Amino acid sequence: MVAATTSETWDAAWTLTMRAHRKRLTDNISDSYPTLGRFRKAGVMEVETGGKEIQEDLMYGLGSSEWFDGFDVLSTNAVDGITAAFYQFRYNATSVVISDTEDAESRKAGSTKLITAKSKQAMTKSFDTVNSAIFGSQSGKSMLGLQDICAESTGTTLGGISQSTNTWWDNKREDFNASYTSFLTKSGDQYEGTLRMGAMWNECSEGNDKPDLILASFTHYGNYEAIFEGTGMTRFVESGKRAGPNFGLGAEGDVTFRGAPVIADRDCTTDNMYFLNTKYLKLKVQGGKNFAKTPFREPSNQLARVAFVVFGAQLVTNNRRRQGVLYDLA
Structure with a gap:
């Protein structure tokens, strides 16, 4: 016997008001937002x-320091060595729209509150948009992304400072495909992927300043996992070892590289892997615009109510050379 079906077209109001159902709304469309x-x-x-x-x-520079004895003449030359990067806030709005007819039809006893469902829908979209922007590049009125801060090319300008004339204001980068075959290709007893991860780690490190978060696509996160699964060994975060320098960035069960959690994100560019030092990387949020919900208002010519989920922020760095990207991974 063919399964019973209905031929109704379901919009938001009908979905939330008709027939007996549990009071839950399950997300089937958005990506998760692990990085955010x-x-x-x-x-x-x-x-x-x-x-x-x-x-x-x-x-970006240090003053003079010299050894002396007795009445030696000491340098009094002024050294600048201090400047500033400037970033503009960017704003995003996601609408919540409810018509009077939808509101009336959703008042059936036991139904999911339409306003609750629509608000969750808008909040999820807002999270999804911001997480995606973190991995993108600035365009139009959008915020800066990791493709701006960890640029694949030289000579870029960030925060009003040109890297062309300020070599200290440059991120680390490596074109994997230019010299290597694939992540899982062996070079002696080691894999090309982990060899280049180690090299990028060292490039971004100095003393106790080391990457504390590595972001990758699911493709190369899977490749990294496969290397250890093939040997019967995996490096991961245990529940009893989460009080170290990366506490908060790591979660129980995370795969790690040299102590830093490696996180897979569907929004990450497929062939990129980012090595971040979050001591120098911040998502600055405008006060009062941290996924804030505005009051509902009625347009003058419609029987409906409109509100917005508003987010104002900018992704910034104050030490670009501590951030790095492996790109064109194969």
Whole structure:
């Protein structure tokens, strides 16, 4: 016997009001937003109160220091060595629209509240948009992304500072495909993928300053896992070992590389892997615009109510050379 079906076209109001059902709304469309989630949990998101721009003060040079004896003449030359990067806030709005007829039809006893469902729908879309923007590049009125901060090419300008004339203001980069075959190709007893991960790690490190978060697509996250699964060994975060320097960025069960959690994100460019030091990377959020919901208002010529989920922020860095990207991974 053929399964019973209905031929109704379901819109939001009908879905939430007709027939007996559990009071839940299950997301079947958006990507997860692991990177934004980790940023929020680990303090990478910082709230700023007011201001049109974000100023990050930078030190790029040191003064003179010399050994002397007795009445030696000492240098009094002034050394600048201090400047600032400036970033503008960017704003995103996601609408919540409910007509009077939808509102009336959704008042059936036991139905999911339409306003609750629509608000969740808008909030999910807002999270999804911001997480995607983190991995993108600035375009139009969007915020900066990792493709801007960890640029694949030289000579870029970020925060009003040109890397062409300020070599200290450049991220680390490596074109994997230019010299290597594939992530899982062996070079002696080692894999090309992990060899280049180690090289990029070292490039981004100095002393105790090391990457504390690695972001990858599911393709190369899977390749990294496959290397250890093939040997019967995996490096991961245990529940009893989460109080280290990366606490908050890592979660129990995360695969790690040299102590830093490796996170897969569907929004990450397929052939990129980012090595981040979140000590110098922040998602600055405008106070009062942290996924804030505006009051509902009625248009003058419609029987409906409109509200918005508003997010104002900018992705910034104050030490670009501590951030890196492996790109064109194969």
